[in-house]
Each structure stands twice: as structure tokens, then as C-alpha cells.
Amino acid sequence: MKHSLLAAAAALTLTAPSAAQQAPAPAAEIPSPGEIAAAAPAKDWIAIPASDLLVMDLAPDVKGKPRRVVIQLMPAPFSQGWIGNIRKLAAAHWWDGTSVNRVQDNYVAQWGDATEKKALPDGLAVVPESNYLASGRAFPIKVVLRRQNRKDAYTGAAVPLLGWPIALDKGSAWPVHCYGMVGVGRNMSPDTGSGAELYTVIGHAPRHLDRNIALVGRVISGIEYLSSLPRGTGALGFYETEAERVPIASIRIATDLPSADQPKFEYLSTESDSFAKYADARANRRDPFFIKPAGGADICNIPVPVRAAK
Amino acid sequence: MKHSLLAAAAALTLTAPSAAQQAPAPAAEIPSPGEIAAAAPAKDWIAIPASDLLVMDLAPDVKGKPRRVVIQLMPAPFSQGWIGNIRKLAAAHWWDGTSVNRVQDNYVAQWGDATEKKALPDGLAVVPESNYLASGRAFPIKVVLRRQNRKDAYTGAAVPLLGWPIALDKGSAWPVHCYGMVGVGRNMSPDTGSGAELYTVIGHAPRHLDRNIALVGRVISGIEYLSSLPRGTGALGFYETEAERVPIASIRIATDLPSADQPKFEYLSTESDSFAKYADARANRRDPFFIKPAGGADICNIPVPVRAAK
Numbered sequence: 001m002k003h004s005l006l007a008a009a010a011a012l013t014l015t016a017p018s019a020a021q022q023a024p025a026p027a028a029e030i031p032s033p034g035e036i037a038a039a040a041p042a043k044d045w046i047a048i049p050a051s052d053l054l055v056m057d058l059a060p061d062v063k064g065k066p067r068r069v070v071i072q073l074m075p076a077p078f079s080q081g082w083i084g085n086i087r088k089l090a091a092a093h094w095w096d097g098t099s100v101n102r103v104q105d106n107y108v109a110q111w112g113d114a115t116e117k118k119a120l121p122d123g124l125a126v127v128p129e130s131n132y133l134a135s136g137r138a139f140p141i142k143v144v145l146r147r148q149n150r151k152d153a154y155t156g157a158a159v160p161l162l163g164w165p166i167a168l169d170k171g172s173a174w175p176v177h178c179y180g181m182v183g184v185g186r187n188m189s190p191d192t193g194s195g196a197e198l199y200t201v202i203g204h205a206p207r208h209l210d211r212n213i214a215l216v217g218r219v220i221s222g223i224e225y226l227s228s229l230p231r232g233t234g235a236l237g238f239y240e241t242e243a244e245r246v247p248i249a250s251i252r253i254a255t256d257l258p259s260a261d262q263p264k265f266e267y268l269s270t271e272s273d274s275f276a277k278y279a280d281a282r283a284n285r286r287d288p289f290f291i292k293p294a295g296g297a298d299i300c301n302i303p304v305p306v307r308a309a310k
Numbered sequence: 311m312k313h314s315l316l317a318a319a320a321a322l323t324l325t326a327p328s329a330a331q332q333a334p335a336p337a338a339e340i341p342s343p344g345e346i347a348a349a350a351p352a353k354d355w356i357a358i359p360a361s362d363l364l365v366m367d368l369a370p371d372v373k374g375k376p377r378r379v380v381i382q383l384m385p386a387p388f389s390q391g392w393i394g395n396i397r398k399l400a401a402a403h404w405w406d407g408t409s410v411n412r413v414q415d416n417y418v419a420q421w422g423d424a425t426e427k428k429a430l431p432d433g434l435a436v437v438p439e440s441n442y443l444a445s446g447r448a449f450p451i452k453v454v455l456r457r458q459n460r461k462d463a464y465t466g467a468a469v470p471l472l473g474w475p476i477a478l479d480k481g482s483a484w485p486v487h488c489y490g491m492v493g494v495g496r497n498m499s500p501d502t503g504s505g506a507e508l509y510t511v512i513g514h515a516p517r518h519l520d521r522n523i524a525l526v527g528r529v530i531s532g533i534e535y536l537s538s539l540p541r542g543t544g545a546l547g548f549y550e551t552e553a554e555r556v557p558i559a560s561i562r563i564a565t566d567l568p569s570a571d572q573p574k575f576e577y578l579s580t581e582s583d584s585f586a587k588y589a590d591a592r593a594n595r596r597d598p599f600f601i602k603p604a605g606g607a608d609i610c611n612i613p614v615p616v617r618a619a620k
Contacts, residue, residue, distance in 0.1 A: 105534045106489050151463045153608035179416050179514045188598060204489045204514050204610050208595050211602040224415045224541040231534040285518050288498060292521040298463035298608065300514050 029288055033281040037305040040274035045266040046163065047309055048072055053254035053263060054090060054217065056111075058100070058225055059247040069222035070254075070263050071182050071200075072306075074164065078175055079216045081127035082184050085195035086216060090253050092121040094196065099245035100229065104237025106203030109226040110185060112196055114245055124194050127214070151296060154207045158299035160270040160279065164218075165299045167210060175215040178205050178300035180223050184214045202227040205300040220265055220306045264309040278305065339598055343591040347615040350584035355576040356473065357619055358382055363564035363573060364400060364527065366421075368410070368535055369557040379532035380564075380573050381492050381510075382616075384474065388485055389526045391437035392494050395505035396526060400563050402431040404506065409555035410539065414547025416513030419536040420495060422506055424555055434504050437524070461606060464517050468609035470580040470589065474528075475609045477520060485525040488515050488610035490533050494524045512537040515610040530575055530616045574619040588615065 031039065052075070058067040073083050089095060095111075098118070102110040152158040156169035158176055165176040175181065182200045186193030193214060200219050219226070234240040254262045268275050281287075283297035341349065362385070368377035383393050399405060405421075408428070412420040462468040466479035468486055475486040485491065492510045496503030503524060510529050529536070544550040564572045578585050591597075593607040 103538075105537055151461050153461045153463060154604050154606045205608075207611065208592070208600075208604045208607065210604065212595075212600050227415055228413075228538055228540050230538050282518070285522075290518070290522050294464050294518045294520065296464045297518065298515075301517065 030286045032287040033278050036278045044269050044272035044274040046269050048265045050254040050262050055254050056251045057249045067225040070220050071217045072220045073217040079214045081125045082195040082214050082216050085124045090251050095248050095251035098248050102238045103229045103231050105231045108199040109202050110199035163267050177209045180219045181215050182217045266309040268305040340596045342597040343588050346588045354579050354582035354584040356579050358575045360564040360572050365564050366561045367559045377535040380530050381527045382530045383527040389524045391435045392505040392524050392526050395434045400561050405558050405561035408558050412548045413539045413541050415541045418509040419512050420509035473577050484521050487519045490529045491525050492527045576619040578615040
């Protein structure tokens with residue numbers, strides 16, 4: 001079948017379903033990156049704490065089908081000021097009744113209060129620009145670079161590190177705007193983003209935003225409910241009418257959901273040998289479809305495998 | 311407005327509408343890349359011959375709205391064997407009544423004959439693997455690299471050249487799988503792609519496909535009619551039912567359409583001073599939104615500006 005064979009080159013995306021979408025290889029073939037990840041032992045998979053999962057339930061679609069988007073929040077040292085605000089906004093049910101207001105092709109989907117007049121809860125932090133960055137001292141940079149050093153078009157190096165796409169340069173480290181990463185909308189002043197307005201990347205990685213807008217996490221399930229929305233016809237992809245906006249039923253931290261309704265995910269440790277094999281295979285495709293392995297891969301083409309957990 | 315200011319960082323995409331989507335800068339501000347392109351003199355814009363435009367009209371949407379996708383075919387020396395086949399398939403109206411059969415998130419949308427049984431017209435070429443590549447000798451490589459040399463995660467260099475995203479290494483040159491590029495589906499054997507099954511990139515550039523699948527052009531208008539389609543729920547994003555497939559009303563070379571119905575587009579010459587300024591601004595954003603210019607940009611973040619022509 002032409003289909004499945006072109007498809008055999010499919011990229012593994014951040015979303016759990018796509019891991020299952022890797023084409024099965026005939027016996028004795030060299031495994032694809034997705035197959036290498038799927039074959040990793042249980043010890044190489046790290047459970048994501050429910051307290052780090054932000055669960056966004058959009059209004060059901062026209063057929064009444066639920067639309068759940070699950071976001072993994074970043075760990076310290078990244079963006080903790082904003083993530084603290086996001087936890088407060090979710091606890092206050094602030095997003096309930098807001099909407100997805102902007103979908104710009106090959107760029108971002110953005111949600112929050114379309115009126116920009118809804119009062120924010122008390123006690124939100126004003127986060128200084130310095131929080132855009134985090135010290136690289138927390139990271140085993142030398143070890144990582146020895147194993148995974150590769151060219152990056154933007155900075156010294158960018159590698160999958162502690163479960164995230166991280167750029168490294170001159171002793172500092174910062175997260176990268178790959179497909180599915182979630183960031184904080186802000187005004188001209190870098191201190192103006194509260195965390196109440198969020199966006200996710202739905203196109204080619206807009207790396208020019210790195211260190212200019214704070215990243216707080218990534219969509220790990222359900223990004224198709226945002227990326228397949230109609231593009232807005234207003235400037236910058238904003239919807240021009242209320243009818244176009246997609247209502248947000250609720251946004252909660254998973255621990256605030258009934259336990260039976262709490263999503264469970266795990267990611268492949270970026271420090272595991274399995275990940276090293278996966279990353280090498282992403283950069284040098286040896287599975288049968290390929291004629292010329294690329295000999296390299298940019299950081300956003302080595303997405304950290306994430307899957308639903310039992 | 312938070313919205314438009316986050317949005318001021320918008321990437322210029324390949325589609326004409328997005329050029330208009332660049333936020334206007336207040337007087338005396340440093341212009342954005344989109345503003346630099348929009349301000350380029352008429353002499354720097356090159357008209358795309360109607361004979362190089364492949365016009366795909368999907369069935370109207372549920373509201374009866376037309377859905378037209380316009381593809382610019384690549385010039386020689388690239389992929390001419392496949393493009394010859396594509397011209398024959400369009401002339402034979404072969405695609406009329408076929409459909410979009412696959413939409414995989416962050417990867418590709420793919421169209422052709424879902425049954426894979428429709429007879430092909432006579433006289434299609436079987437294109438040898440060597441046609442995946444084109445000699446770099448046709449290109450002013452030294453001149454280009456002197457002006458635009460930048461790091462690439464995949465090969466020696468990748469630059470906008472003669473209107474296209476081109477990778478260069480060891481005296482050869484080949485087109486790059488950026489967002490919106492159109493390629494030829496094939497079987498395991500590199501000689502099996504006829505051009506009857508085509509796909510376009512709707513996610514982060516899958517550069518591992520470069521030199522493994524032939525690229526024949528790029529979507530320059532209407533990609534949102536493909537990128538915003540529901541994702542297929544079958545393996546690799548294939549639609550599982552006929553009802554999900556999006557019918558293709560017709561695919562024609564623009565010169566075979568009534569003159570009043572022929573789309574007209576132009577692109578910013580990649581060899582112009584205006585493009586050099588635009589590319590520099592894409593890599594070093596100095597417009598007011600930005601705190602830290604990236605100091606670089608990958609080839610797919612320097613899309614060649616394309617716009618509707620009078």
C-alpha cells in the first residue's frame with residue numbers, strides 16, 4: 001500500500017495516540033524510532049505526577065464528542081512564577097466559560113478571556129523577565145552534550161533534557177518552542193503576562209519566541225482539538241465573531257478531578273539508554289523506507305515520547 | 311491588547327493572507343519581517359507563471375463555501391519527471407472525484423485515489439531515484455553562502471534560493487520539507503511514486519524526509535483547507551470511513567482554467583536586497599515585542615513571502 005509505506009516515515013508526535021500510529025515493521029527489519037520507544041523497558045518510563053497535569057475540557061463537538069486537552073506543566077526551575085499563577089487560576093475555575101479565541105495557521109492556538117475584562121483572582125504574581133531564563137547550573141550539561149551534541153540553527157546546542165526540549169548556551173538553559181509547547185501570552189512589557197492567556201504551537205517551531213515569551217508546559221494529549229480548529233479570519237487568526245470561539249467548559253489541575261477522571265501519562269526518560277537509541281534513530285533513519293538518513297535532527301524533530309499510563 | 315501584541319511576533323507563513331496578518335507597527339518603530347517584505351519595491355516581486363500553478367478545488371464546505379488550494383510547482387532542475395506526470399494527471403482530469411484520505415497531526419495531509427485501483431493515464435514516466443537530487447552546479451552557491459550562511463541541523467547549509475528552501479552540501483542541492491511543501495507519495499522502492507498521490511506538510515518540518523521523498527512544489531494559498539481538517543483516527547491519520555474523506559472536485563493547471571478564474575501570485579525574489587533584509591530580520595527580531603533576538607533562524611523559519619498579484 002502506498003499509503004502505509006509513505007506513512008512509515010511518520011514522525012512520532014507528543015501525543016500518546018501517535019505512538020500507536022507507528023507502522024509495524026515486518027520481522028527482522030530495523031526498528032523505527034517509534035518502535036524503539038515502544039520497546040523501552042518499564043523502568044525507562046517516568047510517570048507524570050497528576051499535580052503537573054492541567055486538564056482543559058472544551059465544549060463537546062457538534063456530534064457531542066468530548067474534547068479533552070491535557071497539558072504537562074514544566075518542573076522547576078522553569079517558569080514557576082507563571083505556573084503558580086496557572087494553578088491559582090485553575091483552582092479559582094477562572095477559565096470556565098472562557099474560550100479559544102485565536103487559531104493562526106502554522107503558528108498558534110490561543111485561549112483565555114475574549115473580552116479581556118474578566119477580573120483575575122487575587123494573589124497572582126507579577127513575574128519578572130528574569131524568570132524567562134533558568135540557570136543551566138542545575139543541568140548535567142557536559143554529560144548531555146557529550147552524548148547528544150548536535151548543531152542547532154539558533155544557539156550553542158539544543159537537546160532533550162530531563163524530559164523537555166532545552167536549549168543550552170554559556171551556562172544557561174531555556175525551553176524551546178517546539179510543536180505543542182504551551183506559553184504565556186503577554187503585552188509589550190515582558191512583565192505583563194499573568195498566565196491567564198495561554199497559547200500552544202500548532203506549526204513549525206517558532207524558535208524566535210524562545211527567551212521572549214515564557215513557556216510553561218506542553219500539550220501531551222488532544223492537541224488535535226486545537227490544531228484542527230478552523231483558522232480565524234481576523235488579523236493574526238483571531239476569530240471575528242462569538243459564534244466562532246470554542247467554549248472552554250473547564251480547566252483543572254488533574255488532582256482536583258475525581259480520581260476516576262484523572263488522566264495518567266508517562267514519558268520516556270531522556271536520560272535513558274532507550275532514549276539515546278530513539279534519538280539516534282530519529283537523526284539517522286535506518287528503517288527500510290529511507291534511502292538517505294539525514295545524519296542529524298533538530299531538537300523539535302526528537303519529540304519526547306509520551307504515552308497513556310495504566 | 312495582549313492579543314495583538316503576542317501576535318506581533320507572528321511568523322509570516324507561505325500563504326498570501328498571512329502577509330496581511332502582520333501587525334502594523336506604530337510610526338517610527340523598527341519594522342517586522344512581514345513589514346519589510348510588504349514594503350519591497352515591485353521590481354523585487356516575481357510573478358509566478360500560471361503554467362506553474364496547480365489548482366485544487368475541494369468540494370465546498372458544509373456552509374457551501376468554496377475551498378481552493380493553490381500549489382506552486384517547482385522549476386527545473388527539481389523533480390521534473392514527477393511534475394511532468396502531475397501535468398498529465400491534471401490534463402486527464404484524473405484527480406476529479408478522488409479525495410483527501412489522510413490527515414495526521416503535526417505531519418502531513420495526503421490526497422489521491424482512496425481505492426488505489428483507479429487506472430493511471432498512459433504515458434506516465436517512471437522516475438529514477440537520481441531525480442530526488444539535482445546538481446548544485448546550477449546554483450550560485452558561493453554567492454548565496456557568503457550572504458546567507460547559517461547553521462543547519464541537517465546538512466552543510468540550507469538557504470532560500472531561487473524562490474525555494476534549498477539545502478546545499480558537497481556540490482549538490484535539494485529542496486527541503488518545510489511547512490506547506492508538497493511531495494510525492496511512494497512505495498518502499500524509490501521508483502514507485504507516480505505523482506498521483508500527493509501530500510503536504512502540516513506540522514514541524516520533517517527534514518528526515520529530505521532526499522527520501524521527492525518534493526514537487528508548495529502550497530501558496532489555501533493550506534488551511536487541509537491543515538484544519540479533522541485528523542484521521544486510523545493508523546497514520548488515515549480516515550476510516552468514506553464519509554470522512556474530503557472530495558476533490560477538480561485539480562487543474564491554472565492555464566487550463568478560464569482566464570477570469572486563473573489565480574495570480576508573486577513571490578519576493580530570494581536574490582533581492584529586500585529579501586536579504588527580510589531574512590536578516592527573521593533571524594534577528596528587532597521589532598519592539600522582542601527582548602532577545604535569536605541570532606539565527608532555520609530555513610523553514612524564513613519562508614519565502616508569497617502574495618496575491620493584481
